[in-house]
Amino acid sequence: MNVWLIGATVLLAALLPCGVVLVRAPILDALVALELVTTLATVALLLLAEGYHRSSYFAVPIVLAFLNVVGALIFVRFLADRRL
Amino acid sequence: MTVRDYAVDALIAGGVAAELVCCLGLLAMRNAIDRLHYAGAGAALGPALIAAAVCVREGFVSSEGLNSLLTALLLAFGSAAVAGATARLIRFRQRGGLESTPAERERA
Numbered sequence: 001m002n003v004w005l006i007g008a009t010v011l012l013a014a015l016l017p018c019g020v021v022l023v024r025a026p027i028l029d030a031l032v033a034l035e036l037v038t039t040l041a042t043v044a045l046l047l048l049a050e051g052y053h054r055s056s057y058f059a060v061p062i063v064l065a066f067l068n069v070v071g072a073l074i075f076v077r078f079l080a081d082r083r084l
Numbered sequence: 085m086t087v088r089d090y091a092v093d094a095l096i097a098g099g100v101a102a103e104l105v106c107c108l109g110l111l112a113m114r115n116a117i118d119r120l121h122y123a124g125a126g127a128a129l130g131p132a133l134i135a136a137a138v139c140v141r142e143g144f145v146s147s148e149g150l151n152s153l154l155t156a157l158l159l160a161f162g163s164a165a166v167a168g169a170t171a172r173l174i175r176f177r178q179r180g181g182l183e184s185t186p187a188e189r190e191r192a
Contacts, residue, residue, distance in 0.1 A: 007100045017111040028116040028174050036123040050138050058151035065155050069162035076169045
């Protein structure tokens with residue numbers, strides 16, 4: 001276990017407080033928490049890729065970072081039309 | 085351990101600590117706009133420090149370094165765009181429109 005994997009583990013544990021906000025807070029707060037969750041997952045994948053010394057694994061956080069933008073904008077678009 | 089190893093460890097610790105602070109801030113704040121500030125900071129500061137750690141270890145002109153830099157840039161700029169759209173949505177849902185209120189115009 002190296003420092004990269006320890007950092008990734010800490011970040012995965014940090015998903016818990018965001019999950020609390022996702023489950024308990026109003027819908028707009030949950031959307032903000034979802035954006036931070038995706039960021040945390042992306043950084044954790046970056047740390048895992050470096051921790052395992054696999055250069056091919058670096059494609060996964062790049063794709064997730066791109067999908068973060070697309071997914072969040074889709075949520076924003078649909079929440080604008082609905083009264084939740 | 086070399087100086088480079090210490091620098092990598094410090095950058096990783098800084099990046100992870102920045103993300104933890106943003107998580108705690110998200111949990112502690114009480115409204116969506118305040119929480120949005122922490123989500124934006126989490127997408128800018130932490131990934132940049134982690135990408136810097138990868139670049140220090142692997143070198144800037146390497147597959148790993150360039151990929152990590154691209155990820156950090158995507159997160160930073162993409163999150164800024166998403167934060168703007170989310171802030172507009174929050175404003176629209178809370179006030180019913182994007183126009184400033186007379187009280188806000190008076191303050192400005």
